[in-house]
Amino acid sequence: MVPHLTTALTGPLLELEKRFLDHATEIERWMRVQWQDHLPPFYGSTDLRNSGFKLAPVDLNLFPGGFNNLNDAFMPLCVQAAQAAIERICPDARQLLLIPENHTRNQFYLQNVAKLVSVLQLTGLDVRLGSLLPEITAPTTLELANGSTLTLEPLERRGARLGLADFEPCAVLLNNDLSGGVPPILKGLDDQWLIPPLHAGWHVRRKSIHAAVYDRVARDFASVIGIDPWRINPEFGVCSQIDFHERTGEEHLADEVDRLLARIREKYREYEVTETPFVVVKADAGTYGMGVMTVRDASEVRGLNRRQRNKMSVVKEGLEVHEVIIQEGVHTFETVDDAVAEPVVYMMDHYVVGGFYRVHTERARDENLNAPGMHFKPLAFETCCSLPDCRQGPDAAPNRFYAYGVVARLALLAASIEIEETMPAEAELAA
Amino acid sequence: MVPHLTTALTGPLLELEKRFLDHATEIERWMRVQWQDHLPPFYGSTDLRNSGFKLAPVDLNLFPGGFNNLNDAFMPLCVQAAQAAIERICPDARQLLLIPENHTRNQFYLQNVAKLVSVLQLTGLDVRLGSLLPEITAPTTLELANGSTLTLEPLERRGARLGLADFEPCAVLLNNDLSGGVPPILKGLDDQWLIPPLHAGWHVRRKSIHAAVYDRVARDFASVIGIDPWRINPEFGVCSQIDFHERTGEEHLADEVDRLLARIREKYREYEVTETPFVVVKADAGTYGMGVMTVRDASEVRGLNRRQRNKMSVVKEGLEVHEVIIQEGVHTFETVDDAVAEPVVYMMDHYVVGGFYRVHTERARDENLNAPGMHFKPLAFETCCSLPDCRQGPDAAPNRFYAYGVVARLALLAASIEIEETMPAEAELAA
Numbered sequence: 001m002v003p004h005l006t007t008a009l010t011g012p013l014l015e016l017e018k019r020f021l022d023h024a025t026e027i028e029r030w031m032r033v034q035w036q037d038h039l040p041p042f043y044g045s046t047d048l049r050n051s052g053f054k055l056a057p058v059d060l061n062l063f064p065g066g067f068n069n070l071n072d073a074f075m076p077l078c079v080q081a082a083q084a085a086i087e088r089i090c091p092d093a094r095q096l097l098l099i100p101e102n103h104t105r106n107q108f109y110l111q112n113v114a115k116l117v118s119v120l121q122l123t124g125l126d127v128r129l130g131s132l133l134p135e136i137t138a139p140t141t142l143e144l145a146n147g148s149t150l151t152l153e154p155l156e157r158r159g160a161r162l163g164l165a166d167f168e169p170c171a172v173l174l175n176n177d178l179s180g181g182v183p184p185i186l187k188g189l190d191d192q193w194l195i196p197p198l199h200a201g202w203h204v205r206r207k208s209i210h211a212a213v214y215d216r217v218a219r220d221f222a223s224v225i226g227i228d229p230w231r232i233n234p235e236f237g238v239c240s241q242i243d244f245h246e247r248t249g250e251e252h253l254a255d256e257v258d259r260l261l262a263r264i265r266e267k268y269r270e271y272e273v274t275e276t277p278f279v280v281v282k283a284d285a286g287t288y289g290m291g292v293m294t295v296r297d298a299s300e301v302r303g304l305n306r307r308q309r310n311k312m313s314v315v316k317e318g319l320e321v322h323e324v325i326i327q328e329g330v331h332t333f334e335t336v337d338d339a340v341a342e343p344v345v346y347m348m349d350h351y352v353v354g355g356f357y358r359v360h361t362e363r364a365r366d367e368n369l370n371a372p373g374m375h376f377k378p379l380a381f382e383t384c385c386s387l388p389d390c391r392q393g394p395d396a397a398p399n400r401f402y403a404y405g406v407v408a409r410l411a412l413l414a415a416s417i418e419i420e421e422t423m424p425a426e427a428e429l430a431a
Numbered sequence: 432m433v434p435h436l437t438t439a440l441t442g443p444l445l446e447l448e449k450r451f452l453d454h455a456t457e458i459e460r461w462m463r464v465q466w467q468d469h470l471p472p473f474y475g476s477t478d479l480r481n482s483g484f485k486l487a488p489v490d491l492n493l494f495p496g497g498f499n500n501l502n503d504a505f506m507p508l509c510v511q512a513a514q515a516a517i518e519r520i521c522p523d524a525r526q527l528l529l530i531p532e533n534h535t536r537n538q539f540y541l542q543n544v545a546k547l548v549s550v551l552q553l554t555g556l557d558v559r560l561g562s563l564l565p566e567i568t569a570p571t572t573l574e575l576a577n578g579s580t581l582t583l584e585p586l587e588r589r590g591a592r593l594g595l596a597d598f599e600p601c602a603v604l605l606n607n608d609l610s611g612g613v614p615p616i617l618k619g620l621d622d623q624w625l626i627p628p629l630h631a632g633w634h635v636r637r638k639s640i641h642a643a644v645y646d647r648v649a650r651d652f653a654s655v656i657g658i659d660p661w662r663i664n665p666e667f668g669v670c671s672q673i674d675f676h677e678r679t680g681e682e683h684l685a686d687e688v689d690r691l692l693a694r695i696r697e698k699y700r701e702y703e704v705t706e707t708p709f710v711v712v713k714a715d716a717g718t719y720g721m722g723v724m725t726v727r728d729a730s731e732v733r734g735l736n737r738r739q740r741n742k743m744s745v746v747k748e749g750l751e752v753h754e755v756i757i758q759e760g761v762h763t764f765e766t767v768d769d770a771v772a773e774p775v776v777y778m779m780d781h782y783v784v785g786g787f788y789r790v791h792t793e794r795a796r797d798e799n800l801n802a803p804g805m806h807f808k809p810l811a812f813e814t815c816c817s818l819p820d821c822r823q824g825p826d827a828a829p830n831r832f833y834a835y836g837v838v839a840r841l842a843l844l845a846a847s848i849e850i851e852e853t854m855p856a857e858a859e860l861a862a
Contacts, residue, residue, distance in 0.1 A: 028555025076508050076815040080782055084515060085597050091467050094460055124459025143735065215553055351511055384507040386553065
């Protein structure tokens with residue numbers, strides 16, 4: 001089932017999807033050439049928003065946590081892409097240590113880890129799980145709802161190498177986004193592949209850096225297929241030196257919001273969009289949908305009440321927020337049984353391996369669906385994202401998924417360039 | 432549906448498949464490391480024989496002609512693998528010229544070409560077809576049974592480059608096995624990728640060279656998972672200076688057949704196999720199942736009648752046969768509704784992308800199913816070959832297909848080494 005797309009656009013519908021379809025050959029060649037110059041991340045996922053007049057990524061995750069939500073029919077794609085990723089990054093690897101997030105009770109997350117383990121095993125790796133949790137002092141087996149189990153083991157640091165008891169991995173794969181900073185046990189590792197590199201963690205990453213790189217990628221790409229880059233690129237602004245508790249920086253933030261809303265209004269006029277523009281204010285280093293606020297008018301950020309200020313001031317791992325990105329909001333016009341549905345695309349190496357919709361009944365189409373405690377229903381993509389079919393309409397499932405895959409790969413490419421450009425100097429690495 | 436496996440083995444059944452299953456991680460790592468040292472062919476297919484006690488490749492085709500027989504569900508795998516192949520061999524390619532066999536009336540073959548074109552287009556290539564047929568002097572459109580069309584165009588040689596009218600391809604892909612030798616128009620090409628290299632054609636290739644390389648690959652591999660290499664490797668011998676018309680070399684051939692049968696008998700005793708051993712005598716440079724003969728006793732090659740001698744003496748393109756390979760026959764113990772079924776595995780780059788069974792009702796289990804005029808019924812593999820499942824028995828579909836995929840990749844690896852080792856010297860290339 002493909003969600004219904006009802007947009008408020010009065011201009012030509014599906015023009016963007018048609019453009020992707022007509023230029024599929026050029027698009028694929030362009031992608032191929034880009035990946036000659038940039039190392040694809042090991043894996044990644046992108047949250048997309050589809051308003052019909054605009055299809056854009058709003059987040060790029062380098063520690064994807066929903067492999068369990070993908071269609072099992074595409075497991076072979078996943079395994080093949082994982083083989084490519086391993087070959088590219090650590091071709092000789094025999095043993096791999098996977099370090100998951102510290103969620104030992106989140107069944108959905110644990111199933112993600114289990115899926116990831118099974119994919120990695122099929123690439124020819126012995127895979128074991130090392131936990132950053134201090135309470136894991138001995139191998140601890142967790143039961144999964146589907147009857148399988150996962151065993152978390154305490155990490156052991158031996159000189160410049162990380163391992164487990166009787167386990168000397170060649171490669172360490174992080175499925176932990178390092179929001180709380182790099183734990184000492186992960187610092188100064190040598191002679192082991194650490195995937196992705198540490199500076200891909202949220203202790204270093206900034207949404208605004210990613211957005212700036214994506215802006216360049218989207219412009220390049222848009223010129224290749226002759227579209228306005230705005231159709232795939234959310235406008236954004238940055239605001240630093242904010243303190244929500246102390247109410248400093250509030251005016252600056254309001255000005256930025258106002259400026260961005262004005263730009264969006266102008267674009268809406270150009271495209272005859274009658275919807276109300278909005279922006280999303282997010283912690284620049286945040287994740288897990290924490291520290292996120294939807295704003296339709298600059299006045300809203302001036303008069304935040306205590307609850308709203310508390311909500312915005314702290315993100316995952318209790319970190320304080322002092323920098324925010326203000327991102328153009330993209331309406332979600334896809335629905336399943338009247339519930340808002342947002343696509344999430346999964347990639348390994350530079351291949352799209354599947355995706356799913358976050359389907360939620362209780363949220364409006366201009367609200368964030370990835371918020372703490374949100375229980376979305378995952379709806380796996382029914383077909384893959386790599387088989388556009390010119391004989392069908394631009395909105396047929398293979399073609400809509402193809403469009404998702406194209407935009408998701410643009411975001412992945414931006415992440416790859418972002419990781420290159422934010423690589424710390426040797427001196428910093430040694431510190 | 433997976434064919435029924437009824438073997439004459441009195442020893443432990445499925446021991447080989449179980450061994451593959453138990454060692455899947457080591458197998459995948461071993462494969463990964465091998466492909467670091469050897470360039471995978473662009474594509475290939477392998478004919479396998481499964482006697483239960485032995486699972487072995489009997490042919491490796493570098494110009495596969497049955498992509499139309501693969502399960503459509505695995506098209507995404509095919510596209511992904513083709514992307515990898517293009518990236519590895521001709522990453523910047525924009526336009527590709529595909530040169531098919533000269534079969535303009537074989538609907539099955541034409542559908543193979545059409546499938547191949549659609550896969551290649553999805554990797555970001557403009558694909559057009561150039562024909563070696565002299566009668567193609569203008570673009571000629573062929574109607575396919577499924578309603579689609581293919582347009583063959585006359586090749587145009589411009590200096591050291593090959594193309595079509597208004598088409599300057601970066602890459603030339605051969606789906607023509609060059610049995611009749613290299614046409615002058617293909618000689619001395621420069622500044623264009625020619626895939627596979629010319630010396631992969633049957634004008635140069637010898638089954639016996641491939642068998643000798645496979646022998647080494649099989650031994651290496653067998654030692655990794657602790658099996659007798661004979662379980663995956665047909666014994667073989669070579670006999671040259673044969674002239675079937677003149678009846679020269681007949682005694683030498685009979686001696687070789689005798690020697691080989693004796694070796695096989697010994698192995699059958701070791702494995703408690705009660706079947707009658709047989710060998711297959713094949714033209715060393717042949718293809719298309721021409722010049723093939725099944726022999727159960729050396730006396731059979733001594734007393735060939737005129738019809739048999741005629742049949743053995745000429746292969747595709749009317750070439751005379753003077754060298755033969757004598758290959759251990761592997762019984763086909765897989766059946767579908769009592770019809771003999773032989774697996775064929777398809778690969779692109781080093782990935783298995785699917786396969787099918789040749790199902791034939793009129794042949795015995797020790798006869799060749801790929802013979803001229805044979806109308807086999809293709810039965811596409813129902814699952815992929817990359818997802819072994821330890822929770823199921825060694826004969827469950829995913830596990831049987833996994834075993835096929837492993838052995839097929841061994842044959843592909845041997846072909847890759849064979850192409851390396853038979854590479855002509857620069858001087859010969861320039862000639």
